[in-house]
Amino acid sequence: MRTLALDIGGTKFTLGAFEDDRLILRELRSTDREGGPQAMWPQIERIFCGWRDEHGFRPDLCGIGFGGPIDFPSQTVTLSTHVGGWAQYPLIAKIENLSGAPAVMDNDANVGGLGEAYYGAGQGLDPLFYMTLSTGVGGGIIHNGRVYRGADSYAGEIGHINIVPDGPECLCGSNGCFERMCCGLWLERDYGKSAKELLADPAFVVKYVVYLARGLKAALMILNPARIVIGGGISKAGDRLFGPLGQELTKQMPEWSRAPARRSPRSARG
Numbered sequence: 001m002r003t004l005a006l007d008i009g010g011t012k013f014t015l016g017a018f019e020d021d022r023l024i025l026r027e028l029r030s031t032d033r034e035g036g037p038q039a040m041w042p043q044i045e046r047i048f049c050g051w052r053d054e055h056g057f058r059p060d061l062c063g064i065g066f067g068g069p070i071d072f073p074s075q076t077v078t079l080s081t082h083v084g085g086w087a088q089y090p091l092i093a094k095i096e097n098l099s100g101a102p103a104v105m106d107n108d109a110n111v112g113g114l115g116e117a118y119y120g121a122g123q124g125l126d127p128l129f130y131m132t133l134s135t136g137v138g139g140g141i142i143h144n145g146r147v148y149r150g151a152d153s154y155a156g157e158i159g160h161i162n163i164v165p166d167g168p169e170c171l172c173g174s175n176g177c178f179e180r181m182c183c184g185l186w187l188e189r190d191y192g193k194s195a196k197e198l199l200a201d202p203a204f205v206v207k208y209v210v211y212l213a214r215g216l217k218a219a220l221m222i223l224n225p226a227r228i229v230i231g232g233g234i235s236k237a238g239d240r241l242f243g244p245l246g247q248e249l250t251k252q253m254p255e256w257s258r259a260p261a262r263r264s265p266r267s268a269r270g
């Protein structure tokens, strides 16, 4: 079985070619936030045609992870809060035409959660909550080996719970959202430095993990997951971030919960 995988994020997008579960080809490009899908599509086309013509890659299936809410039954992008022009863009039809194979799309955190549950840090752990800490903040709930989507496909969208009353305005129109306080896009806008630079400063980390723990606490209290796996670019900070985060979570969680005891030393995925 050959699969074409496409990950569309607010900062970068990646194409992968798989032969069964083995990655054989991979290309990564920067996302043009202003250009939206019109700027991205010709690049996807070019990469895919190169693989087809030079490597004879012809997929049997295509899987797409999209960095924003999607309507799963209709297989359409609801919107991207970070990149304009995606709402109602006929991505599935275009990929199917290009590749000649059926395509399925889901929110990137749901897809990431499935990947961790089947192949990564969440194997054998149910329910699993996967969170991307990246350009934005997203979440995916995996239970009994499947994505829990809720009634309208947005279950797990933890980025827009409010963690700071009357906090700064978020791109979603609300205030003090988890994503607004913790994601890479806003860290850079608020502080004029990248998340990587900011998290190199232990004094900043101590303040940052207070917000991060508030968001994670919501997931813990509602889902009581067997594990939370945190992926995305910011998770690459590793122990510098996860050490103080574990301490802060232990402080915020009720003593009777077993979450602190369940904490594994490191569950990061880049």
Ligand SMILES: [Zn+2]
Pocket (backbone or CB within 6 Å): 159, 160, 170, 171, 172, 173, 174, 175, 177, 179, 180
């Ligand atoms: Zn928001």
